[in-house]
Amino acid sequence: MVDRVAPAGTRGEQAVDRVHAVLRAEILDGVRPAGSRLREEEIAEAQGTSRTPVREAIRRLAGDGLAVLAPRRGAEVVAWDEEDLDELFDLRVLLEGHAAARAATSGRADTARLSELCDRMEALRRPTGDRDYAEITRLNLAFHREVHRAGGRRVLPDLVARVVEGPLVHSTLRRYSPDRLDRSFAQHRDLVAAVEAGDAEWARAVMTAHLRAAREVVRAAVPLSVPAPT
Template structure:
């Protein structure tokens, strides 16, 4: 049953994150069991896990729905994320070790390599970005902070932001990651806090600017081919 629940969970989670299961849409156990060729028990377990992550809302006698985030919700979410991640970056700057610096620099390199491609692998970009931020949170050495941050970022409109990025947006994000590495090398907490604050503000701008449009279809920046070598090689 655990394996079946994992399969259903991953399928539902992927659909929520890529936008194919839109906010507010109903998720019935019977319908999902038929759609995903599973029994209702693993479906129920998958919905429970998604609800714990904030991706699904459940209510007695009303069933489950994909969480629908209002503009106010998103504003609040990003404001919280900005404060928390900036604090994490400031803490990490005075605690980061050489091994962490090597890893962060390598992840920044990978992001820049993707941004130079004519068609970046945005799923890979999202994974690399998550690893970068996870590394910072680990270096910050605060279990409570890490737990709170996980509850803030586990929402689809945060996790799928890169699908909405224009080439310019992605280049700016890469520059922020590179500058964060520089701030960590300098062990300058104020610098790291300032860069992270700008980084989250830029991500918020992309989301709020494109939230009425499908992922990958920004309102002000239609999808274009990325310009190779538009980001300088790391020194």
């Protein structure tokens, strides 16, 4: 049998997908903080690829709302001012509140999966400050995405994804006190209960309170308009 070699174009697309996935994860996990530079040469060397797929991956990140292409500076991880973040959270309240309400009545919600995600987040809670915030953030995002998918088949999840992930660039969960983190986990449980009960308005109210609490953490603790490191 003759081995089939993937066309060059396919290999190039796979390289772009891989680099995009790595950079996206690093941004959302806080490895690359808001305002930091995305240097093509450095990334290409780290990923063992040429600069061409890196350049395309960075363009995708800009399309995701996670990077900006700055004149004469190259690409940077996106950073917002207070007005930008307020707008993002206003949109989250509208879109995710709607998704939560629909999830309660759509019949598509996997409440067992939502409860499992709650269990896994709570298992990472620590009495000291050494919590695995990167994993909690990943599980938290998975929880919200489950709600979005239950609330809409394609349009709503796609629409809300960019709005939801934007504030994560600021590593919001790292700013939570133990009490605030416990309250956030309890709101997840309340949301699962509302969805199980089929109560759309309860689900909307829980999601709204959850997001408004998150916005206050951002306002109080996250440095805004972060200058890009040199």
